Amino acid sequence: NAGVTQTPKFQVLKTGQSMTLQCAQDMNHEYMSWYRQDPGMGLRLIHYSVGAGITDQGEVPNGYNVSRSTTEDFPLRLLSAAPSQTSVYFCASSYQGLANEQFFGPGTRLTVL
């Protein structure tokens, strides 16, 4: 099993550009989520999904969109990048929700100029 994979590992954008961060898991996990990690802030939940076709907002959803058309994939879209979105982004998945271990991807370091 590859576990949770994220692409790209690094990305530099200009203000106003859009892009999609990819996340995929091969463990047949229903629950998937996106977090951003900023210095001194811990990890903050952006969006999450409890299954295919179901998504909901987390703590910091503004400026981000998600969709979940399959169990395996959970892409995160930045609509119009801003310098405040410079961060490290983590995707995670788990079996049967939050009571169990979250498996994290390796992260994407995004810089918005």
Next chain:
Amino acid sequence: AQTVTQSQPEMSVQEAETVTLSCTYDTSESNYYLFWYKQPPSRQMILVIRQEAYKQQNATENRFSVNFQKAAKSFSLKISDSQLGDTAMYFCALAGANSKLTFGKGITLSVRP
């Protein structure tokens, strides 16, 4: 809303000694789960230990154990026989019934040789 507080930004411990990392939380849920995650310099998030709130017995995993004080809403992590590989950032996290995982801001632990 649920909150997780890690008030110590960093700690240092001598190799082979014991160190305790503090975490307090707040939630209105009666059923919830608590976690400690480790993030080494590689950036990969790794589960250290998990505690179910309805279980009175403190969880242990080899050299890692917790002191779970439900009434005080405290969940500290004890690392025994510290090793150089324990050098990392440690995050306390809380999962409630609202399908959201809330992280503390993290503590940087350095193990000195």
